[in-house]
Amino acid sequence: MFKSVLIANRGEIARRVIKTCKRLNIRTIAVYSEADEPSLHVKEADESYLIGPARVNESYLNIDKIIEVAKESQAEAIHPGYGLLSENIDFAKRCQEEGITFIGPDSDAIDQMGSKLMARKTMENAGVPIIPGTNDPIPTAEEAKVFANQIGYPIMLKASHGGGGIGMQIVNNDEEVVKAFESNAHRAKQFFGDGTMFIEKVIENAHHVEIQLLADQHGNVLHLFDRECSIQRRHQKVIEEAPSPLLTEETRQQMADAAVKAAKAIHYKNAGTIEFLVDENQNFYFLEMNTRLQVEHPVTEEITGIDLVEQQLKVAYGEELSLKQNDLSIQGHAIEARIYAEDPKTFFPSPGTITELQLPEDVFIRHDIAIESNYQITPYYDPMIAKLIVKGDTREEAVVNLKNALNDYKVEGIKTNLPLLRDIVDIQAFKDGHTRTSFINEFILINQ
Amino acid sequence: MKEVVANMAGNVWKVVVNEGDQVDSGQDVVILESMKMEIPIAAEAAGSVKELKVNEGDFVNEGDVIAIIE
Numbered sequence: 001m002f003k004s005v006l007i008a009n010r011g012e013i014a015r016r017v018i019k020t021c022k023r024l025n026i027r028t029i030a031v032y033s034e035a036d037e038p039s040l041h042v043k044e045a046d047e048s049y050l051i052g053p054a055r056v057n058e059s060y061l062n063i064d065k066i067i068e069v070a071k072e073s074q075a076e077a078i079h080p081g082y083g084l085l086s087e088n089i090d091f092a093k094r095c096q097e098e099g100i101t102f103i104g105p106d107s108d109a110i111d112q113m114g115s116k117l118m119a120r121k122t123m124e125n126a127g128v129p130i131i132p133g134t135n136d137p138i139p140t141a142e143e144a145k146v147f148a149n150q151i152g153y154p155i156m157l158k159a160s161h162g163g164g165g166i167g168m169q170i171v172n173n174d175e176e177v178v179k180a181f182e183s184n185a186h187r188a189k190q191f192f193g194d195g196t197m198f199i200e201k202v203i204e205n206a207h208h209v210e211i212q213l214l215a216d217q218h219g220n221v222l223h224l225f226d227r228e229c230s231i232q233r234r235h236q237k238v239i240e241e242a243p244s245p246l247l248t249e250e251t252r253q254q255m256a257d258a259a260v261k262a263a264k265a266i267h268y269k270n271a272g273t274i275e276f277l278v279d280e281n282q283n284f285y286f287l288e289m290n291t292r293l294q295v296e297h298p299v300t301e302e303i304t305g306i307d308l309v310e311q312q313l314k315v316a317y318g319e320e321l322s323l324k325q326n327d328l329s330i331q332g333h334a335i336e337a338r339i340y341a342e343d344p345k346t347f348f349p350s351p352g353t354i355t356e357l358q359l360p361e362d363v364f365i366r367h368d369i370a371i372e373s374n375y376q377i378t379p380y381y382d383p384m385i386a387k388l389i390v391k392g393d394t395r396e397e398a399v400v401n402l403k404n405a406l407n408d409y410k411v412e413g414i415k416t417n418l419p420l421l422r423d424i425v426d427i428q429a430f431k432d433g434h435t436r437t438s439f440i441n442e443f444i445l446i447n448q
Numbered sequence: 449m450k451e452v453v454a455n456m457a458g459n460v461w462k463v464v465v466n467e468g469d470q471v472d473s474g475q476d477v478v479i480l481e482s483m484k485m486e487i488p489i490a491a492e493a494a495g496s497v498k499e500l501k502v503n504e505g506d507f508v509n510e511g512d513v514i515a516i517i518e
Contacts, residue, residue, distance in 0.1 A: 164484070341483070348456035349483035350510075379458045379482040379507070 001317055002026055002076045002101070007045070008066050008091075009081030011370035012387060013293070014041035017079045020309040029073045031066060033059035035378045040370060047073055054380045060084045063091050070100050077101035077316060079309075083164075083382065086292040087114055103316040105269050105291050112266055113289040117160040117198050123286040126265035128258045131277065131285040133200035141181035144199060148177050151201050157181060159188030160196040165235025167191065170202055203285060205436050206277040208232070209244045210290075211259035212300045213272045214308070214323075216315040221263045222325055223256040224300050224308075229275075230435040231424060233347050238417070238440070239424060240296035241335040242303045244278075245395055245433025251282040262289070271297075271312050277437075295338070298368055298389045302334035332391055333398040337406065337421045339386040341377045344420040351379040355413035360405040364391045377414055385416075399431055420444065450493040452515040454508045458482025463504055465515070469497045477515050478502065491517050 004027040007014045014030060018041060021028045030045030035054035042048045049069040052059035059065070061084060070078055078100055080086035086104065089111050095102035104110070113119045117137060120130050132151060137160065138144045148155045148171065157180050159167025167188035169180045181197060189195035212224040228244035229237045243252070259274040273294050275287040297308050306323070315321065341350050357373045369386040371377070377385060390405050392398030403425045409418060420440075424430055427443050436442070461481035465471055476488040477497070495517040502514050 343456070346455075348487060349458060349485055351457050351482060352509075381483060383483040383485075 002313060004029060004073070004075045004077075005103070005313070006031065006066070006070045006073065006075035006078045007041070007081065008060070008078050008085055009083070010036050010039065010041060010060060010381065011384075012368045013081040013295075015044060015370065016368055017081065017309055018044050020307055020313070024310065024313065026313070029069070029075050031060070031069055033380070035380055038375070040372065049073065054378065056084065056380070061088075063088075063094055066091075067094060067098055067100070071098070075100060077103050077313075079103040079312070080292065082290075082292050082295055087163075087290075089114065101316050103270065103312050105272065109266055109268050109272075110291045113291050115160050115196075116158060116162070116288055117196065119289055120286070122266060123262055126262045128262050128274075128286045129284060131200040131203060131287070134198045136198075137196045138181075138198055141178040144181045144197065145174050145177050147199050148174070151199070154202040156200045156202050157184055158198055158200060159184055159192065159194070160198055161192040161194040162188050163192070165232075167197075168235060203277045203279055205280050205438070206230075207244065207246045207279075207435065208237075208275065208287070208437050209247065209255070209278045209284070210273045210275040210294075211256055212294075212297070212308075213259055213263050213268065213274065214311050214315070214321065215263050215268045215270060215272070216321045217269050217318055218320045219264075220321045221260045221268070222321060222323060222328065223260050224304050224306060224328060225330055226252060226255065227294075227296055227299055228435060229296060230437045231430075231439045232437055233420075233440050237296060237338065238340075239335065239337050239421070239435075240299055241333065241395075241398070242299040243330050243333070245435070246278060246280075246282075248282060251278070251284065255284050258284075262286075270315055271308055295384070295387070296336050298366060298387065299334040299336050302366065302389060302391050303330050303332055304328055305331065332393050333395040334389060334391045335398050335402050336387050336389045337402065338384050338417075339388060339409070339411070339421075340383045340417045341385050341414050342383045342417055343415050344417045347417075349379065349383045350415035351377045352414040353377070354411060356410065357412075358408070358410035360388075360408035362401075362405070364401050365389070365405055366391075371411075385411075395433065396431075399425060449498070450491070450495065450517045451513045452477050452489060452491055452517060454480060454489060454510055454512045454514055456480060456482060456487055457509045458487070458507070460502045460504050460506045460508060460514075461486060463500060463502065465497050465500070467497050467500055471495065471497060471517065480508065489514055491515075493517055
């Protein structure tokens with residue numbers, strides 16, 4: 001096993017990786033920006049290095065600086081977490097060139113899945129169902145209009161290199177399509193350096209369901225079942241659970257098989273997730289592949305008993321997966337609620353200082369968290385400040401546990417989405433598992 | 449006289465008008481940036497920009513006055 005790992009990330013995920021490394025007696029090296037100097041991940045790592053000013057371009061995305069620190073600290077491997085450099089091809093390549101193990105897939109796999117258009121083609125060739133849409137880039141707004149009329153509104157306009165909900169928009173008519181094309185192409189160019197756009201049909205009443213995969217360097221691929229992540233705002237997940245309440249056992253198996261087949265087709269290595277849209281008739285369609293650890297990985301850990309970060313470290317080191325598919329089973333039900341520093345109604349960010357923090361504690365509660373009392377939330381990074389994960393023997397029990405935990409959760413000094421989360425768990429459709437991706441629009445925003 | 453007020457806390461990413469400019473109701477005055485989100489702040493009434501209270505790069509809190517429109 002590695003003797004030392006540098007964590008090229010911040011916040012709760014940096015702490016999450018450090019935790020597993022400590023258990024495995026791996027020396028941990030943290031990096032941080034000037035704004036994150038008082039952060040918990042900086043204190044908890046064995047060594048910490050300042051890598052630059054607050055803005056991510058000058059710190060957490062500064063490849064040269066991170067590689068320099070990795071060499072200086074003699075890190076054998078780098079864990080990229082999620083976001084930031086986790087799906088950056090140049091970074092993965094650079095690690096390889098410098099003889100430092102990148103804990104993730106090789107840069108070819110990131111490249112293949114990083115372009116949503118290329119990913120569609122790859123998946124189609126691997127026999128995985130894809131959403132009806134364009135297989136080639138749409139160069140102009142006029143052509144977008146022509147194609148939209150062919151497949152019929154509503155359509156989803158998407159940036160091929162988009163992510164985090166940026167560069168995508170549902171469009172309902174000719175008038176909207178021209179405006180949406182220009183603005184999303186512009187935003188995608190600005191954020192991801194590539195404004196290539198394409199169109200997919202909107203799958204009505206869809207759920208977002210994803211399959212967790214684990215692959216070693218010896219051709220073994222396992223799935224760790226599914227996660228339901230339909231409750232979203234601004235196309236970003238708010239509540240996730242495992243297993244999905246929507247899937248029949250037959251669909252669950254079919255989707256897992258399709259995901260494993262897809263991973264094998266691209267010779268995928270390390271942890272990855274294939275996201276699908278599933279309609280209420282159990283039809284499923286490939287959405288995208290995330291070539292990294294997901295924010296919502298804890299719900300999978302809670303129902304399988306597997307530490308995904310440990311598995312990532314092992315396969316990155318070259319070990320063969322000791323787990324077999326038959327060893328894995330779903331034990332109970334887990335739900336994660338993401339705590340965001342934001343206005344619960346407008347979803348506008350709310351940076352500021354946390355004056356008081358009280359967390360619910362129980363055997364069925366897990367906190368993956370980056371904050372403490374008197375901690376300052378800066379405006380520079382993602383608004384997600386904590387994840388609350390609860391477990392139950394059944395979904396009903398997990399929902400009750402979540403409701404109670406949310407009621408006992410207290411964050412003062414900034415606005416958070418806790419009121420929204422409490423509202424969600426009280427809605428009958430949530431209790432019943434009828435959680436379509438339109439859930440927040442349908443049940444929350446409409447009543448405001 | 450009307451105040452243009454920040455509706456979220458964040459950094460002033462861009463100031464898109466100058467003092468003395470004529471603005472229409474609904475026209476963007478500044479664009480705030482916070483936690484990977486950009487929020488344009490628009491004038492609620494037409495008029496001329498009498499005073500800009502912020503510069504690009506400044507941090508504003510929710511409720512802070514950004515500009516005064518006359």
